[in-house]
Amino acid sequence: MRTLAAIGIFTEPSPGVYAHTLQSQTLRQPQHRAVIQGMAETATLMTALPDFLETHKWQNPVDAQPTLFGFAHQTDQTMFEWLESQPEQRAIFAAFQSSTAALAVCQLQPFLRSLLSAPPEDPSNDETREVTLVDVGGGRGAVLRQVSDELDPPPRGRIVLQDLPQVLEGVDGGDRVEVMPYNFLQPQPVHGARTYLFRHIFHNWSDGVVATILQNTVAAMAPSSRLVIVDLVLPDGGGASPYAAFLDVSMMAFGGMERTEAQWRGILGRAGLQVRRIEPLDALTPGSDQVIEAVLA
Numbered sequence: 001m002r003t004l005a006a007i008g009i010f011t012e013p014s015p016g017v018y019a020h021t022l023q024s025q026t027l028r029q030p031q032h033r034a035v036i037q038g039m040a041e042t043a044t045l046m047t048a049l050p051d052f053l054e055t056h057k058w059q060n061p062v063d064a065q066p067t068l069f070g071f072a073h074q075t076d077q078t079m080f081e082w083l084e085s086q087p088e089q090r091a092i093f094a095a096f097q098s099s100t101a102a103l104a105v106c107q108l109q110p111f112l113r114s115l116l117s118a119p120p121e122d123p124s125n126d127e128t129r130e131v132t133l134v135d136v137g138g139g140r141g142a143v144l145r146q147v148s149d150e151l152d153p154p155p156r157g158r159i160v161l162q163d164l165p166q167v168l169e170g171v172d173g174g175d176r177v178e179v180m181p182y183n184f185l186q187p188q189p190v191h192g193a194r195t196y197l198f199r200h201i202f203h204n205w206s207d208g209v210v211a212t213i214l215q216n217t218v219a220a221m222a223p224s225s226r227l228v229i230v231d232l233v234l235p236d237g238g239g240a241s242p243y244a245a246f247l248d249v250s251m252m253a254f255g256g257m258e259r260t261e262a263q264w265r266g267i268l269g270r271a272g273l274q275v276r277r278i279e280p281l282d283a284l285t286p287g288s289d290q291v292i293e294a295v296l297a
């Protein structure tokens, strides 16, 4: 208890007496245990980091392989390919994703609501065929479904949730969310959507893979489409927060990275996109994810 109090999970109002905090209350909930299991997997990987870096001459991973994950698990598959043959690990990862999305629900709900209720760029479009939002790599989409179900008046146009088929197994999008298995390394099948959303996608991948995903999306975008990214934006001049730096090295384990503003602008520019705005998802929370909006250049 002393250890947990020292790192702020509990408080110690008087000697030997411990009290719950928001963190401890949250961790008690069974759905959030997967966060601990997910972090434990990352911590195990980190024990192999010195050997991995030495083997690969201290180079930053720049492509889908080699990665610390592949090195530690002795596979040349990416984590997502590997998970396909590991149902138990896949269930933990799915629970981890749902849990982190649930923890961010206060930020996500208003954000998704604003994407779904924004007026169309081209009001003359046929609203029954128009696609309002494609949530690419959206996981199992629980928050998206909840927000879509609650919107009154109902959102105009189609709402599409895309992810790998095994992730979407058994997902019910209700009346308003279309569930569409899709591999984002292949051409995007939904053309001319108003918004293509990528939340916590690009930080999992190296620049080479991100370029492929962007290319597949750009080919499907109309002049009125926008690509919206929700991820961290690291400061250009150094000085990332400890949390952002921890996420950066965690993503490196899987061949990804957190990116600075200059890196985001560079990678989007090379894909033929022009950044329209970068702003915090939640202006009141320091270190919040940023929303990066880009359109065809």
Ligand SMILES: C[S@@+](CC[C@H](N)C(=O)[O-])C[C@H]1O[C@@H](n2cnc3c(N)ncnc32)[C@H](O)[C@@H]1O
Residues within 6 Å of the ligand: 080, 097, 101, 136, 137, 138, 139, 140, 162, 163, 164, 167, 182, 183, 184, 185, 198, 199, 200, 201, 204
């Ligand atoms: C870090 S999670 C983010 C999930 C969701 N966007 C969110 O914010 O909670 C990354 C997602 O990318 C999906 N993914 C990984 N590789 C993919 C691929 N090749 N095609 C489509 N989705 C993929 C994973 O299944 C996972 O749901």
